[in-house]
Amino acid sequence: MKFTRIKLPKQSTSRLVNLKGKLGLNPNILLRYAVLLSLKDKSEPLYEEQLCDGMEFHRSVLLGELDLIITALVVQRYSKSSQYPDALTCFKAHLYRGVDILFAQCKDLADMETFLS
Numbered sequence: 001m002k003f004t005r006i007k008l009p010k011q012s013t014s015r016l017v018n019l020k021g022k023l024g025l026n027p028n029i030l031l032r033y034a035v036l037l038s039l040k041d042k043s044e045p046l047y048e049e050q051l052c053d054g055m056e057f058h059r060s061v062l063l064g065e066l067d068l069i070i071t072a073l074v075v076q077r078y079s080k081s082s083q084y085p086d087a088l089t090c091f092k093a094h095l096y097r098g099v100d101i102l103f104a105q106c107k108d109l110a111d112m113e114t115f116l117s
Contacts, residue, residue: 001071001078001087005058012096013054015103023109028061032070033112034098035091039073041101044083047093 008016016027023030038045063070078090105111 001074001091003059003088005056006062006092006095007052007056008054008099009050009052009096010054011050012099015099016055019102019106023106023112027055028057028064030102031057031062031095031099032064032066034102035070035074035094036098037101038094038098039077041097044081045093045097047084047089047096050096 016030019025019030020027059067074091074094075087077094078084078087081090084090084093105114
């Protein structure tokens with residue numbers, strides 16, 4: 001899965017800004033949780049090409065010390081699915097769905113505990 005930067009759609013950006021205000025966590029940390037939450041779900045998220053005119057992240061900032069782990073999990077999921085043309089598309093689908101999950105279910109830091117268990 002090769003990329004150096006990734007840009008998010010405006011809706012995902014807006015949701016991250018909202019979550020940062022509620023939870024006090026930086027967007028890159030929230031995105032790591034988002035991807036892992038989506039990967040935890042056994043169903044495959046739908047991927048729709050979106051205009052990505054929101055926040056932009058460098059890979060090292062986005063994935064940080066979890067880069068190898070998240071990449072391995074995404075590539076493993078991608079290899080079991082015929083839904084995506086490549087691993088990066090699979091990653092984006094999980095990233096976007098994960099943001100939606102966090103936005104819908106996290107109202108404060110206490111809610112994060114349920115995701116960690």
